[in-house]
Amino acid sequence: MALSIAGAGRNALTEKAAWFSESLARGLKVARAFDRDQPKMRISEVAAKTGMTRASARRYLLTLKSLGYVGSENEWFYPLPRILELGYAFVSSARLEEFVEPILQRLSEATDAAAHFAVFDNNETLCLGSVFSQKLFGFFISIGARQPAYAGSMGKVLLAGLSDTKLEEYLASVRRVAHTKETVTSAAILRREITEVREQGYALNRGEMTPGIVGVAVPVRNKDGTVASVVNANWISTSSIKAAEIKRCLGPLREAAKQIEMRLASGAVPTGWVSRER
Amino acid sequence: MALSIAGAGRNALTEKAAWFSESLARGLKVARAFDRDQPKMRISEVAAKTGMTRASARRYLLTLKSLGYVGSENEWFYPLPRILELGYAFVSSARLEEFVEPILQRLSEATDAAAHFAVFDNNETLCLGSVFSQKLFGFFISIGARQPAYAGSMGKVLLAGLSDTKLEEYLASVRRVAHTKETVTSAAILRREITEVREQGYALNRGEMTPGIVGVAVPVRNKDGTVASVVNANWISTSSIKAAEIKRCLGPLREAAKQIEMRLASGAVPTGWVSRER
Structure with a gap:
């Protein structure tokens, strides 16, 4: 391994130096x-x-x-x-506030929860849209915020969208920290949970990132069925998430995902949002 | 002028080259x-x-x-x-979402309007916080968005906070475009309006940037009384803004400004937010 880097690396570096600005x-x-x-x-x-x-x-x-x-x-x-202004080049060119905010706003109203939209970037959940709930004061993920993908409903949907090879690479390379007592750090348990997410079509957060914050997330798919991004609804709860709450959220979540899918398919935003890390 | 640039400029450039990364x-x-x-x-x-x-x-x-x-x-x-992630260095280090979002959320609820927080940067209104209103679907300025300071309630509050010298420099250097038929582009009328803003302590937007969007803004001050930043409430209106609407907004706006002032004074965010362009 070290040998191959020393061998191939030198040429690659020389070539790169020609255009790369260190x-x-x-x-x-x-x-x-x-x-x-x-x-x-x-x-x-x-x-x-x-x-x-x-x-x-x-x-x-x-x-x-x-x-x-x-x-x-x-x-x-x-x-x-x-x-x-650097990040705003992206927000502005993707027309994020026109594109995704009104959809999240309706989702938030329908669920009485905070609503978020995220993509997978650099092995993390990168939040691209968020709407506060009037009913919820404690929690808000701002645009540009990153969270570990293994801890949270959006991350688990994004991980479920990876190929098995990419998922194993993720599990092998990302150090997992227990943010709360609910955080799942075991690769075996995460693998099992991600299989479940693929089967049921949604993921749950049981306070795995922030104590008392629970949520449900569903995938947003490309035309070819691959997972492009994710929407969620989350809220403050002192008890564990209930089957009735999941059921109540799934309709509005799937409606929001469908609306975003239609906008993505229509070319409303520049292509290339989908992580190529799968 | 050209001579002095040629004279002083050469040395300055040579010195700058020592540390500046072109x-x-x-x-x-x-x-x-x-x-x-x-x-x-x-x-x-x-x-x-x-x-x-x-x-x-x-x-x-x-x-x-x-x-x-x-x-x-x-x-x-x-x-x-x-x-x-580049812009997020600022959002995260300033703890914007903890600092300003809850205050804007309460302002939005109290006024049934969208609420924003902005600073003066590079002669423009730079939005640092925004909260959607449940009652308002048409308008939202996202974090990082910039708007011309002469067209809008926040910009006029920020211009009113400049010294007379800086205001004249602004009026002399910034090209003013009519975004709607309400936009004030005349320096004389803007000067008069800004004097009014200084006297009454608030500024109005009468659809000067986007047709049908009106708003009220009040200054957020530093301990020494200088204008650090601004909060506003804006909404969709087919008619001109009414005295009763202004009156109804001013209480919640001043309360929000006071809360932000207290946070700024407590050192809750890094110093240096206040534009040095005054």
Whole structure:
């Protein structure tokens, strides 16, 4: 393995160097280094987090600052609102707010739950649309948020849409952490649950990511039947999810999925949303 | 003026070159070139739009593609959902969904209107929070969306928060387009309206950006009284906005502004949100 990388890698790297901008890649790595746990960082922390030298980290931070994407105060750097314009290229070009928000709004009203739309990206559930429920105050996944696919109703639908090979690759490569006492971390149990999801056509979240948040999700399919994305409804519950609640949600969820499928099939959004990681 | 740029500019450029990454700046320019009007582009179109050579545009597109931010099909390139992770650095580090969404949710319920939170960035109104109304289906400004500051209630509050010098710079430099027959493009009328906004403490939108969408906005202030950001409530209306409607909205709007002010003052979000363009 190490040998083949050393052999094939050298040529690939030489070829890649001809068009690949290392500076762009490293600058973007610095831009996304800020997160909930480290909303502001010093140069040395950015360097440590990105695996760069202090001089490199400083160069990209100062460039991002000069472009208005990052601000600084004393020795601290932090992202500025303007950085949203990068992600907004996607939101705007996909017309996300016209495309998916009204459908989620109706789903939320029909279920009295928060409604979300997500895709599988980089082995995670990436939220592309969310609508608050008037009845629910505690929970909201914002656009752009990522969650581990093994913990949550949307992730399990997306995993169920993978081929068996890709699913095994996922289970072998993704470290699973117990976020709550309900989180399933065992590969064997997840495999069994995903088989169930494929058979029944929906997945449940029993508080696996956040204590007391439960939900139901159904797949959104491409014309060829592959799973393109997912919609869910979730709500706060102190007890385990009931059969009657699942049944009540499935109609509105399938209606929302059907509406999104029709929009996808009509070419309403750019193609290529479907992860090629299957 | 031209002389002073030529004189001072050369040294400044030489100094800047020592730390500024031109590749990062140009790559980011390519990333944000996609928008509603051009959701997918060929290399030649990206080159034309960004003012780069075809070879440069190709290099940055291929780098962005290799990082998973851009997809391609035949000769077309388009942004992929993963690009959201760049903007999400800000959403996540500012804890936007915890910080502002619940406050907007209560504002929306109290007014039966859509509720938004925005800052002034790059001479535009940049939306940082939005909540749909159950009563309103037609309109929603998504997080990251930008609107011209001269056309809309939020923009006029933000302009009213500028110093007179900065306001004049804004009026002199920003080209004003009539989006609807209500849009105010005259500098003299805008100046008068902004003086009114300063006196009355709120601004109105009379369908100036989108026909039939009206709204009211009030400022959110820093501890020193400067305008940091803005909240609004807007709704669909076939008639002009009524005094009773304004009055009904002002209480909930001021309550929402006060809550956000308290959170800002407590250091709940990184500093530096306030535009330094005043």
